[in-house]
Amino acid sequence: MTSPAPRPAKAIALCGVLVAAPFHAHAQPRLSVGTPAGGLVPLTLTTQPGRMYRWESSAALDVWAPLPLATTAAVPLLATGTTMSLSAPVLTDKGFYRVKETYPFFPAWADVPPLRTLQHTFNPSNSATVNGTALRNAINALIPGDRLEIGPGNYQLTGFYNISLQGTAQAPIRIVAGPAGNVTISRADANNNNVELGINGTPVRHFSLEGITFSGGSFGIRLGDCSQVWIDRCKIQSTDSTAIAATASNTSGIHITRNEISNTTDGPGISVGSNNGSIVNTQSVYALNHVHDIHSSVNGIGIRIQSQSSGNLISGNHVHDTELTGIFIANATNNPVNVVENNTCHATGDYGIQALADCVVRNNLVMTTGAGGFLSNPISSTMPTRLTVVHNTFISNQVAARLQSWNTGAGMVFANNACYSQTNNAITIAGTGAGSTTFAGLVTFGPVTPGVPSTTSSGGLADFVNASWDGTSLDATPSAASPLRSAANATHLTEYDLSYFLRTLPASTGSSR
Secondary structure: OOOOOOOOOEEEEEEEEEOOOOOEEEEOOOEEEOOOEOOEEEEEEEOOOOOEEEEEEEOOOOOOEEOOHHHHOOOOOEOOOOEEEEEEEOOOOEEEEEEEEEOOOOOOOOOOOOOEEEEEOOOOOOOHHHHHHHHHHHHHOOOOOEEEEEOOEEEEOOOOOEEOOEOOOOOOEEEEEOOOOOEEEEOOOOOOOOEEEOOOOOOEEEEEEEOOEEEOOOOOEEEOOEEEEEEEOOEEEOOOOOOEEEOOOOEEEEEEEOOEEEEEOOOOOEEEOOOOOOOOEEOOEEEOOEEEEEOOOOOOOOEEEOOOOEOOEEEOOEEEEEOOOOEEEOOOOOOOOEEEEOOEEEEEOOEEEEEOOOEEEEOOEEEEOOOEEEEEOOEOOEOOOOEEEEOOEEEEOOEEEEEEOOOOOOOOEEEOOEEEEOOOOOEEEEOOOOOOOEEEOOEEEOOEOOOOOOEEOOOHHHHEEEEOOOOOOEEEEEOOOOOOOOOOOHHHOOOEOOOOOEOOOOOOOOOOO
């Protein structure tokens, strides 16, 4: 399977340590070094949230190797704060240490500095709509390399508003909330979408919206002809329909990260592509978002990736209180697979995760009282195929995992999953069976369709540190005596777990190591 390509790592911190002589250290500003003791040297790195860090060492600055897994497994790959510390083994009489940084969730141009920074302030002497018009004019005047910082206030838009700005990789255009925050772009009604990007043949390229609240409107943010668009740390709320939609034109290179998306009246939180595959979204990232209170008995899905959209990464999202499915992924056919990893879904009205075909589903935690934990089934002419479902924890008072018509698919793997059902089947094989599907490393609580090998749990939720059937308690770390511990099959091991900690052998079944 071909999945989204990782962004190359760059070394961002380097230090050297001499231990045979009196202690000396040299470090770049982001890496500080403590005094070696007991064969270990303390290292502290200044980090940026949302980025990944890998630690390496070298005896002579010629050959670099990862620090021992026992050392690096103590800290997550993904930074959630501004510092990260570990104790590295001392390398004989001297040693060099460095850290490589990657940002797989952000665009390649995320760190490009602006050529010009502009400030736009709210005028309290004018109405919200007059301020909205003034902000619109300021946005329309931006050129490549501009960064517009908006002052606090409620900027209310009226009428149709479409942004059609084209930055470049070397000079992106960024619209951000200023240092004081509290910037709201609002609509008084649902007669128009809050903001349109690249609609009606006017493309948007290398453009970002950061730290802004978008409140009201029919759709929140609707993307048309867009590529390399980044929506980061925004709030999109109280929309009549979809909060973020890329359903009007083909899109690629979209990055939707670290947003709070909530309270849609009649639509999904995020929806991309079209049901029939005539409009697709490719090579995009939907990561670290908080999606909740998504309403509609027809469209109440947290994150929806539709037919033929491919090569997308859906990672690290927290999705809950959706009227229907938490995360829905359709088929990609012969295109690169989609990857759904490290998401937490609970309190979903239907299944927590539904994946039709052409997808890697790994390291996810689902706890739901809806229809079930995980579903893979045919829809119309789409049959399940090219599915790898590994190292997930599916907990439900209904069926934990339902695999339907997996008999004809190629490359089907269902391994190292914890499937726990309170009142129904832990694993149901429906339709015409599972064919040549690979099953391995499974731990189950509840009945299993005959022919599926698994380790049977007798402890139920006591196998976890603090988990509940309804998802009110979400710690699915295996408890000390849990049968999940050491139950994983090494062939299907994922590199890291739900919380981005590296896995070590022998490994636990389920989302958490």
